[in-house]
Amino acid sequence: xxxxxxxxxxxxxxxxxxxxxxxxxxxxxxxxxxxxxxxxxxxxxxxxxxxxxxxxxxxxxxxxxxxxxxxxxxxxxxxxxxxxxxxxxxxxxxxxxxxxxxxxxxxxxxxxxxxxxxxxxxxxxxxxxxxxxxxxxxxxxxxxxxxxxxxxx
Numbered sequence: 499x500x501x502x503x504x505x506x507x508x509x510x511x512x513x514x515x516x517x518x519x520x521x522x523x524x525x526x527x528x529x530x531x532x533x534x535x536x537x538x539x540x541x542x543x544x545x546x547x548x549x550x551x552x553x554x555x556x557x558x559x560x561x562x563x564x565x566x567x568x569x570x571x572x573x574x575x576x577x578x579x580x581x582x583x584x585x586x587x588x589x590x591x592x593x594x595x596x597x598x599x600x601x602x603x604x605x606x607x608x609x610x611x612x613x614x615x616x617x618x619x620x621x622x623x624x625x626x627x628x629x630x631x632x633x634x635x636x637x638x639x640x641x642x643x644x645x646x647x648x649x650x651x
Contacts, residue, residue: 501590501598502527503607504536506642511536515546520642523599535589535598537606537628541582543575550575550605553615556624557608557631567605567627570617576627579606583628587635595637600629602641609639 504511507527508519526532539545548569555565566576583606590598600607608626613619629639 500532501595502532503601504534513547535586537582537586540585541578551613551615557627579627583631597638599640599645609641
């Protein structure tokens with residue numbers, strides 16, 4: 499059993515109310531081989547919601563208190579992102595899941611890059627808040643671009 503970002507299996511949970519469904523990933527959930535999680539919704543954020551990006555860092559620096567997650571209008575939503583990550587981790591632990599496929603670029607789920615906090619579409623190297631927490635707990639994190647070449651159930 500693995501975990502997959504809910505937006506990748508077609509659930510309309512993204513900030514814009516949309517999804518990024520990938521048929522192969524949805525089939526894993528439909529076949530009972532995976533469960534869907536959305537840390538942002540678990541953290542209490544609405545759908546749709548204002549876009550959020552990490553300011554001055556990435557998920558690792560959010561957990562160390564050196565940066566925050568903020569909306570485009572400047573509202574600090576760091577606590578919602580952290581709470582959602584913690585709730586998602588509990589779900590994975592309850593299901594004995596140690597591997598996930600998460601949405602790249604997301605302030606929660608990015609595994610190699612995140613948006614740079616300027617809200618202009620520019621990305622930088624880094625991980626999301628949830629990815630950072632998962633990796634601290636030994637969970638292997640893949641994204642929708644690299645899972646099929648490196649993923650082993």
